[in-house]
Amino acid sequence: MVLIPDLLVTGGDVVTMNPRREVLLGGAVAVAGERILAVGGTAELRARWPDVPELDATDCVVTPGMVNAHQHLTGDPLARACIPDDIDSEESIHGWAVPLHQAHLPEDEELSALLACAENLRNGVTTIIEAGTVANPERVAAAMTRAGARGTVGTWGWDVDDAPHAAPADEVLDRLWAVVESYPAGGLVEGRVTLVGHGLASDGLLAGAADLARRTGAGMTMHMSPGRADVDHYLARSGRRPLLHLADLGVLGPHLLLAHAVWLDDAEVDALLGSETAVAYCPWAYLRLGQGVTRAGRHAEIFTRGGRVALGCDAGNAGDAADILRAAALAAGLAKDTAMDPGAIGAPEAMEMATIRGAEAVGMGDRIGSIEAGKLADLVVHDATGPQWTPRGDVAQQLVWSTDGRSVRDVLVGGQVVVRQGRCVTLDEDALRIEARKASARLLERAGVAVRRHWPHVRSH
Numbered sequence: 197m198v199l200i201p202d203l204l205v206t207g208g209d210v211v212t213m214n215p216r217r218e219v220l221l222g223g224a225v226a227v228a229g230e231r232i233l234a235v236g237g238t239a240e241l242r243a244r245w246p247d248v249p250e251l252d253a254t255d256c257v258v259t260p261g262m263v264n265a266h267q268h269l270t271g272d273p274l275a276r277a278c279i280p281d282d283i284d285s286e287e288s289i290h291g292w293a294v295p296l297h298q299a300h301l302p303e304d305e306e307l308s309a310l311l312a313c314a315e316n317l318r319n320g321v322t323t324i325i326e327a328g329t330v331a332n333p334e335r336v337a338a339a340m341t342r343a344g345a346r347g348t349v350g351t352w353g354w355d356v357d358d359a360p361h362a363a364p365a366d367e368v369l370d371r372l373w374a375v376v377e378s379y380p381a382g383g384l385v386e387g388r389v390t391l392v393g394h395g396l397a398s399d400g401l402l403a404g405a406a407d408l409a410r411r412t413g414a415g416m417t418m419h420m421s422p423g424r425a426d427v428d429h430y431l432a433r434s435g436r437r438p439l440l441h442l443a444d445l446g447v448l449g450p451h452l453l454l455a456h457a458v459w460l461d462d463a464e465v466d467a468l469l470g471s472e473t474a475v476a477y478c479p480w481a482y483l484r485l486g487q488g489v490t491r492a493g494r495h496a497e498i499f500t501r502g503g504r505v506a507l508g509c510d511a512g513n514a515g516d517a518a519d520i521l522r523a524a525a526l527a528a529g530l531a532k533d534t535a536m537d538p539g540a541i542g543a544p545e546a547m548e549m550a551t552i553r554g555a556e557a558v559g560m561g562d563r564i565g566s567i568e569a570g571k572l573a574d575l576v577v578h579d580a581t582g583p584q585w586t587p588r589g590d591v592a593q594q595l596v597w598s599t600d601g602r603s604v605r606d607v608l609v610g611g612q613v614v615v616r617q618g619r620c621v622t623l624d625e626d627a628l629r630i631e632a633r634k635a636s637a638r639l640l641e642r643a644g645v646a647v648r649r650h651w652p653h654v655r656s657h
């Protein structure tokens with residue numbers, strides 16, 4: 197069968213992230229259906245396929261779509277900047293996040309996910325791993341599909357107390373199995389075994405979830421050790437530090453993507469690396485919540501030792517901006533500063549975490565993360581005409597240090613244009629804004645939380 201592309205993305209500098217990390221100056225990408233058919237010179241691909249429509253990327257930089265390995269799609273998006281930034285994570289979760297989640301109606305979850313997907317896509321994030329706090333996975337999957345964002349979804353559960361969605365381990369596992377079965381591998385949205393993690397799962401639930409992930413090939417994600425609390429919990433519960441306890445249970449392995457893993461000791465780092473367990477590193481959240489990443493974080497070491505590390509943006513009130521380029525800059529900066537060594541990982545490695553190595557960490561490296569023939573056509577066109585791109589220096593440095601999601605002009609996911617000229621074209625952004633503001637006010641009222649504003653808000657006439 198002779199394939200003819202539907203679209204040529206032409207004239208841009210194509211940051212392929214292929215194994216040679218080639219940047220094709222004035223390159224082109226041929227897209228056929230959901231996949232990349234060819235990558236080459238603009239003149240070359242135009243000569244090969246003269247009558248194919250073009251997306252002109254002259255004066256632009258084209259990168260693979262970025263991977264956000266830990267993003268809460270519900271709970272926070274309708275309460276953005278509503279949770280104070282001067283409280284600890286315990287108060288933030290129990291005083292705010294839990295009541296907000298409890299007050300969500302199914303339609304709030306869908307709207308919330310739609311809003312979060314729109315933000316991610318506009319910032320060049322094309323793959324989102326939902327973090328494990330969704331009550332209505334079908335509504336969230338519908339929103340991801342409508343927005344055109346690739347990703348994985350699960351449903352939350354815990355079996356250790358009477359908090360919302362608590363249930364016996366078997367029931368939680370049944371719910372997770374149903375999601376995995378409903379959204380099989382290969383679709384835009386895939387099911388993933390998700391647990392809240394921390395100290396909120398019995399040994400039976402942890403082991404059962406890992407078993408389900410291995411059996412179905414769906415992968416698993418959960419939170420662990422962003423701060424010291426999980427370390428204290430597992431020491432009291434089992435006499436072992438968290439990752440060693442998980443290793444004892446057979447939970448660690450290539451199927452597992454651990455969110456955070458900030459507070460690890462040497463033995464835990466070895467257990468993580470030895471088991472090929474992946475990490476979603478969300479540096480802004482640890483800084484925002486004061487969790488001690490500058491003191492305890494070992495992500496740069498894990499990455500340079502060959503570990504699987506992706507970047508994440510966490511939640512709208514923990515990390516806040518869903519912008520992987522901002523996270524990439526912080527990851528590189530923290531690595532250099534904590535080591536007091538400018539030779540520690542920098543912009544090129546941070547871009548790897550954002551793209552190909554992030555894709556590998558979330559178990560999708562064979563399909564996404566680089567611009568190569570045969571891969572899914574998840575592409576970001578960055579407008580490189582602004583002052584932050586002038587003059588043009590090293591492209592990795594410019595992507596990581598000079599700019600962020602604001603340069604993103606066009607985004608394709610699976611060959612479909614989902615962002616054009618900086619706006620989502622898959623949904624009505626103005627209607628979404630109006631609807632989200634109304635839903636947010638109703639949600640806060642139902643949850644019984646009032647936004648604490650730092651400065652007097654004075655009505656003006």
Ligand SMILES: [Zn+2]
Nearest residue numbers: 327419455510
């Ligand atoms: Zn999280």
